[in-house]
Amino acid sequence: MAVIQIDHLTKDYGHNRGVFDVSFKVEKGEVYGFLGPNGAGKTTAIRHIMGFSRPQAGQTFVNGLDSWKYASEIQKGLGYLPGEIALPESMKGTEFIQMMAELRGIKDRTYTNYLIKKFELEPSGSLKRMSLGMKRKLGIVTAFMHDPSILVLDEPTSGLDPIMQNVFIEFIKEEKEKGKTILLSSHIFKEIDATCDKISIIKEGRLVSSFVADDLRNSKEKTFKMEFQMKEFYERFSNEIPSNSQFQIISLKPDKNQAIVSIPDATINEFVAFISNYDLKFFSEIKFTLEDYFMKFYDRKAKQGGGIN
Amino acid sequence: MFSKTIFKQTLKANLKLWMIFTIITSALLGLLIAVFEPSTISSMTNMAEGTPLADLLKNTTFLGMLSSTFYSIHGILLPIIYIIMTANILIASQVDRGSMAYLLSTPTKRSTVVVTQAVYLIVALIVMLSIATLVGVISIQIFQSDVNVSNSDFLMLNLGWFLLMFAISGISFLFSCIFNLSKNSLALGAGIPIAFFLFELMSSVSNSLDKFKYISINTLFAKDAILNGDSYTIPFFILAILGIVLYGIGIRVFKEKDLPL
Numbered sequence: 323m324a325v326i327q328i329d330h331l332t333k334d335y336g337h338n339r340g341v342f343d344v345s346f347k348v349e350k351g352e353v354y355g356f357l358g359p360n361g362a363g364k365t366t367a368i369r370h371i372m373g374f375s376r377p378q379a380g381q382t383f384v385n386g387l388d389s390w391k392y393a394s395e396i397q398k399g400l401g402y403l404p405g406e407i408a409l410p411e412s413m414k415g416t417e418f419i420q421m422m423a424e425l426r427g428i429k430d431r432t433y434t435n436y437l438i439k440k441f442e443l444e445p446s447g448s449l450k451r452m453s454l455g456m457k458r459k460l461g462i463v464t465a466f467m468h469d470p471s472i473l474v475l476d477e478p479t480s481g482l483d484p485i486m487q488n489v490f491i492e493f494i495k496e497e498k499e500k501g502k503t504i505l506l507s508s509h510i511f512k513e514i515d516a517t518c519d520k521i522s523i524i525k526e527g528r529l530v531s532s533f534v535a536d537d538l539r540n541s542k543e544k545t546f547k548m549e550f551q552m553k554e555f556y557e558r559f560s561n562e563i564p565s566n567s568q569f570q571i572i573s574l575k576p577d578k579n580q581a582i583v584s585i586p587d588a589t590i591n592e593f594v595a596f597i598s599n600y601d602l603k604f605f606s607e608i609k610f611t612l613e614d615y616f617m618k619f620y621d622r623k624a625k626q627g628g629g630i631n
Numbered sequence: 632m633f634s635k636t637i638f639k640q641t642l643k644a645n646l647k648l649w650m651i652f653t654i655i656t657s658a659l660l661g662l663l664i665a666v667f668e669p670s671t672i673s674s675m676t677n678m679a680e681g682t683p684l685a686d687l688l689k690n691t692t693f694l695g696m697l698s699s700t701f702y703s704i705h706g707i708l709l710p711i712i713y714i715i716m717t718a719n720i721l722i723a724s725q726v727d728r729g730s731m732a733y734l735l736s737t738p739t740k741r742s743t744v745v746v747t748q749a750v751y752l753i754v755a756l757i758v759m760l761s762i763a764t765l766v767g768v769i770s771i772q773i774f775q776s777d778v779n780v781s782n783s784d785f786l787m788l789n790l791g792w793f794l795l796m797f798a799i800s801g802i803s804f805l806f807s808c809i810f811n812l813s814k815n816s817l818a819l820g821a822g823i824p825i826a827f828f829l830f831e832l833m834s835s836v837s838n839s840l841d842k843f844k845y846i847s848i849n850t851l852f853a854k855d856a857i858l859n860g861d862s863y864t865i866p867f868f869i870l871a872i873l874g875i876v877l878y879g880i881g882i883r884v885f886k887e888k889d890l891p892l
Contacts, residue, residue, distance in 0.1 A: 374735065374890040394740040402736040404892070408729030412644040424636040425737035464733070 323386050325350050325472055325503040326371060330380035333366055341366045342527045343380070348505055348520075353498050355518030355535070356507040357616060363527040364507040365405055368476050371505070372402055384472065401465040405476035405507070407457045415445030415452065415460055422464040434467040441489065454481045462490070473497060473504045479513055491516050511613045521612070525619050538615060543586050545572060545608040550579040551601040559600055569593055582608065634739060637747045645717055645755070652713040653759045656706065657766040663701050664770040667693055667778075693778050694785060698854040702792060703835065707828055707849065710759065710796050715821040717755065718803035721748040722885060723816035732892040745808065745885040749878050752804060756796050764789040787857045794870040795852040799824045801877025808881035811891055848873065 324347035333340045341363040348354040358364050369375045370382045373393025382389040384396045409418060423434065438445065443459040452460070458481040466473070475494075479487040494504060494517045508514050514521060515535075522532040550556040556579040563569055563581075568589045572582040585593045597605070722745065725731040734744050767789070771780055806820035827847040834844035844850040851866040 369890075369892065372736065372892075374732075374892045376887075376889055393735070394738050397736055397738045400736075402732075404729065404732045404736075406729055409733070410640075410644065410725070410730045413640070417640075421636055421640050422733065422737065425634070425734070425739050427738070465736070 324348060324383075325352075325385060326354075326474075326505055327383040327386075328367060328371070328380070329382065331367065331370055331377050331382055332379040333370065333375060333377060335366070338526060339363070339366075340527050341370075341524075344524070344527070344529055345380075346522050346529065346532060348503055350503050351498070351501045352520060353494065353504040353506060353518045355514040355521040356505060356524065357509065357511075357514055357521060358507075358524035359509060362524045364524060365476055366527075367524070368402075368405075368474060368505075368507060371474060372400075398468075399470050400472045400474060401468070401470035403461055403465040403473075403475045403478050405480075407454065407461050407481070409449045409452075409457055409460065411448075411450045414448050415443070415456075418449060418460065419445055419464060419467070423467060426468045428468055433469055434463065437463045437466055440493070441486065455483060455486065458482055459486070471502055473502055473506075475504065476507045477509070478506065479508075479510060487513070511611065511616060515612045523616065523619050530619050535612075538610070538612065541610055542588075543584050544590070545582060545584050545610060546605060547580065547582045547608050548597070548605045549603040550581075551603050553579060555579070555600045555602075556581070566596070569596075579603075632743055632746050633750060634743050634747045637734065637739070637744060638751055641721065641748060641751045645720065645751075648713065648716060649755050649759065652709055653762055656709045656759065657763040659705050659709070660701055660763050661766045661770040663697065663705075664767060665774040667696060667775060692858070693775060693780055694788065694858055698788060698858060699835075702788060702852070702854055703832070706763075706792060707795070710756065711799060711824050711828060713759070714752070714756070714796065714800045714803050715817065715824065717752060718800060718807045718820055719813055719816050721752060721804070722807040722881075723810050723820075724807075724813045726811050726890060726892070727813045727816075729892055731890065735890070735892065741886050742882065745882045749804060749882060752800050753797065753878075756800055757793065760789065760793045760796065784857055787863070788854065791852045791854070791857065791863065791867060791870075794867050794874070795849060797874040798848055798851075798870045798877065799827070801874040801881070805877045805881040805884070808885040809888075 326348040328344055328346050331344045332342050334342070339361065344363070344367055346354070356364055356367070366375070367382075370377055371384060371389055373389040373391075373396065376390050384392075384400065387396055389396060413421070419434065419438075423431065428434065437443075441459045441462055443463055444456065445460060445463075447456075449457065449460075462478070473494075479490050482490060491513055494506070494513075497504060498517065504517075506514065506518060518535050520532070521535050521538075523530050550559060556576065559581060560571075560574055560576075563571060563583070568586060570584045572584050574581050583593075722731075725734075731744075735741065764786070767785065768782075771785070802823050803820035806823075807816045810816040810819075827849050830843040830847035831849035833840040834842070834847070834850075848870070851870050853861075853863040853866045855861070856863040856866070
């Protein structure tokens with residue numbers, strides 16, 4: 323049984339906003355990345371997982387329980403970090419932690435104190451005067467203080483400084499080691515790339531691609547960029563290479579004597595033999611990143627679909 | 632159904648506002664009782680004769696004077712303002728700002744949150760009006776010991792006062808539960824109680840506007856009936872039922888609605 327299951331979820335807010343027939347599963351121990359530009363429907367989907375909203379069609383389940391019907395039951399083993407930090411302003415940080423501990427029924431504060439130390443939280447001040455980063459740290463501590471087995475994180479690192487972002491990513495990795503199930507919504511490639519096993523990309527309320535992250539990382543093709551010493555080498559190359567169907571030209575820059583080619587891993591030796599006939603200035607691999615893949619979906623004009631399905 | 636932790640937190644967050652309104656309301660009642668002099672009232676009645684205000688001052692007994700001043704104007708408006716502000720803070724403003732997400736991301740049921748907030752508002756009103764009543768009783772003992780005041784009439788006046796405020800708080804609380812934006816919750820949660828207040832005031836000022844009393848629940852606070860010894864059981868009963876129903880609907884709406892958190 324999947325820990326988090328979204329089953330044909332539809333919620334139409336009008337004006338093409340909301341989510342439309344979205345389905346995916348997060349299995350136990352998985353870190354699932356949920357990528358998409360602002361307003362694509364990430365938060366809407368999470369709202370349903372949390373039981374804040376009732377689906378128009380479809381269902382969401384956590385540990386097999388319907389999110390809408392069993393919202394409070396589900397929260398016992400779930401930690402939720404909202405995308406926007408809105409804390410009750412009249413309280414002090416310590417009072418807020420105290421209240422959340424009482425509502426969660428936490429008596430032993432060892433783990434809470436460990437989190438406070440880890441994220442360098444200073445909870446003594448009033449929430450009204452806290453910086454955005456401090457509020458977010460407070461959100462992190464109160465979301466995980468009961469050591470939940472499921473984490474639902476909505477853009478967790480926004481508002482954190484780069485050092486804290488790394489601390490957070492390390493924390494996610496540790497939680498993953500402990501076997502936690504994590505749903506991470508984000509538009510920041512770094513945190514998705516560093517942690518996720520599976521990724522879904524959502525655009526305008528619809529899932530446009532779902533894939534296993536390692537498949538993308540270990541693509542069976544590599545892309546190389548090279549520059550030739552002289553014009554004549556470049557021209558000979560651009561004339562000869564089309565005859566070899568295994569090597570594919572991605573782009574050519576005649577003014578700089580540069581070429582970008584895509585080579586299947588299986589033919590890499592042939593390509594090395596082939597290219598050794600030319601006098602090169604440099605030769606380098608262009609790493610394919612999640613960002614490149616993702617940008618294809620950002621770009622409204624691009625007609626290419628998802629590479630791996 | 633009820634969370635001590637949330638109640639404690641709500642109590643603390645709203646203590647200042649509650650204290651301000653309790654002090655002002657109680658002090659005003661105490662003061663109005665203290666400065667009452669039968670001769671002032673009769674001279675005021677003479678002055679007002681022939682003007683629209685004459686109707687307002689027609690009852691020249693001590694409680695009649697209180698009922699046409701404090702229990703018609705100050706004592707109504709002040710708690711209404713408190714109710715409007717507090718009802719919005721308790722639910723709609725927390726949904727609007729998003730801070731409700733923290734409460735609901737704990738194993739706290741929605742019904743527990745909304746019932747606790749409703750209980751707070753009702754208890755806050757009971758205590759506020761009880762303190763004012765107590766101040767009133769003491770002020771009568773000290774300043775009006777020579778005037779013949781019916782204690783039971785005074786207490787009934789205050790019971791009616793509470794029942795009206797209970798019903799009005801039900802209106803504001805209901806709209807706080809319905810709307811996700813503070814501005815919408817305030818528009819109706821404040822607009823309707825203030826309209827009711829104005830309608831009743833208009834109907835008491837001029838005979839030609841008398842019909843307005845039929846579209847204001849404030850009329851159900853049957854002050855004249857109490858003072859004239861008529862029956863007021865039915866209007867009081869209606870106010871109590873109205874309050875219970877409005878709170879009930881509010882709680883239900885909040886349990887079932889979509890929250891943009």
